Amino acid sequence: MIQNYLILSVILFCIGILGVVSRRNVLIVFMSIELMLNAANLAFIAFSRFHESMDGHVLALMVMAVAAAEAALALAVVILLHKHKGKLDTDVFSLLKG
Amino acid sequence: MFAEWLFAAFSILAVLGGIGLVTFRHPMNSAMSLVVTMISLAGLYALLSAKLIFAIQLIVYAGAIMSLIIFIIMFLNVRTEDLPEEKGRFLYLFGGVVVLAPVFFFLKKIIQSIPATKATILGDGFGGIKEVGLVLFKDWLLPFEIVSILLLVALVGAVVLAGKRRMSK
Numbered sequence: 001m002i003q004n005y006l007i008l009s010v011i012l013f014c015i016g017i018l019g020v021v022s023r024r025n026v027l028i029v030f031m032s033i034e035l036m037l038n039a040a041n042l043a044f045i046a047f048s049r050f051h052e053s054m055d056g057h058v059l060a061l062m063v064m065a066v067a068a069a070e071a072a073l074a075l076a077v078v079i080l081l082h083k084h085k086g087k088l089d090t091d092v093f094s095l096l097k098g
Numbered sequence: 099m100f101a102e103w104l105f106a107a108f109s110i111l112a113v114l115g116g117i118g119l120v121t122f123r124h125p126m127n128s129a130m131s132l133v134v135t136m137i138s139l140a141g142l143y144a145l146l147s148a149k150l151i152f153a154i155q156l157i158v159y160a161g162a163i164m165s166l167i168i169f170i171i172m173f174l175n176v177r178t179e180d181l182p183e184e185k186g187r188f189l190y191l192f193g194g195v196v197v198l199a200p201v202f203f204f205l206k207k208i209i210q211s212i213p214a215t216k217a218t219i220l221g222d223g224f225g226g227i228k229e230v231g232l233v234l235f236k237d238w239l240l241p242f243e244i245v246s247i248l249l250l251v252a253l254v255g256a257v258v259l260a261g262k263r264r265m266s267k
Contacts, residue, residue: 001217005142006209008109012135014198015116022190024182027125027171031132034163035116038139041151049146050215054233057225058241060151061234064158065245069252071163075170076259082174088125089182 005046012039024090026078030071037067104145111138120191123181125171129164136160148225 012035019032041060048056077096078088085092111134118131140155223229234242 002215003209003212004105004109005146006212007206008112008142010202010205010209011113012116014202015113015120017198018191018194019120022187022194023120024184024187025125027167027176028119028128031119031125031128031167034159035119035132035135038136038159041155042139042142045143045146045148045151049148049220050217052218052220052224054225054230055237057148057151057230058234058238060148061154061230062238062241062245064154065249068158068163069249071166072252072256073259075166076256079170079174080259086180087182088174088176088180091182 002046002050006043009039009043009046012036012042026081026088026090026093029090030074030078034067034071037063101145104141108138108141108145111135112142123184123187124178125176125181126168129168129171132167133160133164136164146225147220150225150227150230 016032016036016039019035020029023029023032041063044056044060044063048054048060081092081095082088085095115131115133115135115138119128119135122128122131136155136159140152140160143152143155
């Protein structure tokens with residue numbers, strides 16, 4: 001029973017990694033990262049259900065707060081770079097180094 | 099029995115949404131697929147009797163974060179010719195599948211070595227607001243405060259990023 005949930009979580013995480021490594025669109029890379037965070041949440045909730053302790057729920061809440069903060073900042077950076085360069089390519093982000 | 103069918107339906111929807119996310123070309127289609135994934139994950143949380151997380155997944159993820167992303171996609175007015183050229187997209191996807199398949203089977207083997215636990219019957223309040231809140235404010239108070247500092251930093255960072263543009267004008 002718990003195995004099914006964990007395998008689904010691993011599948012979603014692998015799909016997220018695929019999106020990060022194979023796409024060049026910044027927004028899709030960002031959404032793939034959100035998908036990976038969700039997969040981790042699913043594993044937390046599944047373990048929490050089968051161990052009957054609610055610590056996993058608290059951790060899932062923390063992950064959601066971190067995801068919200070990340071969404072606000074990452075989208076602000078995407079908008080600024082799009083204003084400067086007019087592109088959504090991940091190559092534009094090489095401006096950020098140094 | 100009914101719960102197994104619901105699990106199958108929600109997991110198939112979630113995986114299809116994820117595949118749509120990584121294969122669609124336009125970010126708007128990808129965002130819509132991600133909304134499908136988020137909502138079916140909320141259904142899975144309800145199946146795991148996490149009531150509070152179910153509500154928060156719908157409100158915060160499917161509601162707030164996804165509408166923020168869709169708002170940004172509409173705000174940037176992305177047209178098809180503006181999108182980065184991704185000629186080798188399916189080739190990269192195939193290569194990624196080849197690289198990730200061993201990782202997946204390794205993790206699957208680990209997961210199957212976890213002793214099988216029967217789904218026990220839970221008490222009434224499992225996953226409710228009151229119970230999760232008690233755990234949060236008793237055992238997890240320090241991480242909670244650290245998260246509040248993180249949100250403050252994100253707020254200040256967003257203001258700094260938004261204000262910079264006005265100064266440079």
